[in-house]
Amino acid sequence: MFSDMVTARYYEERLQEEYLEGKQPAFDISAGPIPGELHLAAGHEAAAAGVCQHLRDDDTVTAPHRPHHVAIAKGVDLDRMTAEIFGRRTGLCKGKGGHMHLFDPDVNFACSGIIAQGCPPAVGAAMAAKKRGTDGVAVAYLGEGAIDQGGFLESLNLASVHDLPVVFVVEDNDWAISMPKERVTDVKNGAQRADGFDMPGVRVDYNDAVAVYEAAAEAVGRARAGNGPTLLEVQVHRHMGHFMGDAEAYRPDDEVERLKRLDPIDRLADRLRAEGVDEERLGELRAAAERRVEDAIAFAKEQPEPDPEEAYDDVFADPPEPAAKPGTAAADGGGDE
């Protein structure tokens, strides 16, 4: 759990550096080795590591637009994930998806840039597990900003009424881009949403990895045993902007500094020390995590960019004939060969 968390943290810090390359002094979102939006998850690690510790490769996880920490905890191939974020041909999605759209079927991980919309597919994965009689579990991650979406609320109901093995994990970082939670919902404890669907709802406060681990053990265990879904809300902290380049003018000046004093990784390290893990061991784990991340970034940068013609591949698993570039004579049925 500690390794997953330090890997995820270091990953986000390094991606931030890589992302800002070519975007300074003037920030241009389309410039640099990683173009486009980048939503980083520093401060969210406990929610990922604490839950995914209980999962197997054949369990399914769906994540939203801020996915890296969850992907790392789920065991997504870090090299190919990083190559995808750098837009390379050997990336998880051949450069078509980028950081918000990472798919790794080897460990049943997927994410989407549309908030809450990973919930219904997670319900579907759980439905498949139940129909096939496996003890597979599905976990849907979403932010607290997404809990007023139909896609989430409808999924709670569907999962509940069919007793499906799903765990919904709400990462509550208190901010939906610029909108604080108190201004978008009167319900302080998002886990109460579960009450309306007759399923257990549990909130874990203080961004505490061990408490997440314990709550998730029960929720995942319940799902795996065929006893239906659970809603878990985990308090996390957003150490960075909603996306890189977000000036966060809407946020109180000292908030991030205050939150960093509650860093979930530092607190887990304290706990491990108290349990007798020595400093040297913690240092080794951190060093190994950093090496793994550096290796992944080095791998990604060595990979080739996709050939422009590859833009036309993969629209269909079974492409209609002729599979020619649209707009060409062959595609229009007007070929003269």
Add this chain to the structure above:
Amino acid sequence: MATTEPEPVAERDLTMSRAMVEAVATEMRENDEVFVMGEDVADYGGIFDSTQGLLDEFGRDRVMDVPISETAFIGAAVGSAQAGMRPIAELMFVDFFGVCMDQIYNQMAKNAYMSGGAVNVPMVLTTAVGGTYSDAGQHSQTLYGTFAHLPGMKVVVPSTAYDAKGLMHSAIRDDDPVVYMFHKRLMGLGWMPAPPGPKTPVPEEAYEIPFGEADVKREGDDATVVTLGLHVHRALEAAAELADDGVEAEVIDLRTLVPLDTETVVESVRKTGRLVVVDEDYRSFGVTGEIVARAAEGALSDLEAVERLAIPDVPIPYARPLEEEVNPATEDIAAAVRRTQG
């Protein structure tokens, strides 16, 4: 009594976002029934600066941040519009229409007709469109054709600050739902540099741009280039290059898709005989096909060559070389015009 000369019209160069906001603010000052709601429209001022500064002047009651519940707040705009108010609801990215399409196309767009005219829905749905910055398939579409296809919505697409302001005044005053699609790359954002072109002189006073009037941006006899949004600027750049080679392209900015100014397109095609349609939406069943069909209906015997450039029926990919491949570039437009000069 001394006669006073009319004061000279004050103009400043504005970005498209400033021009949009100026129109909204003016309408809000004049009409208490106009209000704005959307995600991050208050403190943030709109992710793409489309509501920048409005909170300070009008307060939270009239510039409302709402939960991320598009079905609820866009539907609420429909309801308040039917109650006689003039809401402006912002769908942050047009790609997010998927979560709230029923309120848009089954309610907002149809209620006037299905009530036999008993009710109308005078709202504006603003939304950010377009790619060019590696935001991939769920954040880069324009979907011009999707909204224009479904009856009951007026659809406008400004390409300059001048048009952005005039179209916004017209949209707010219009008695029907207007989908106001602004291209992110044209807004003049500090973090997404705009090409030269969209920042234009803008008069300080209010003015309307009537719907259904395309703008001939450049006259020419050799080919007609019909386009909208970002690609107006790419087409003008291509036309300038072509002129160096003695090819004079006429560039038409549609400005509004519904209603569509068929007459301007047909007249131009009668003159040039060659039509190139450029669109940042998907190729099939969309704007390019519609424009070609209208030209064929109105000037079939004059048509000697037709080309269309659009996203080739693939979702917008992330990696830079892939996105550049599918989004028509200036050189693609120039090449298409040249192909029509047989």
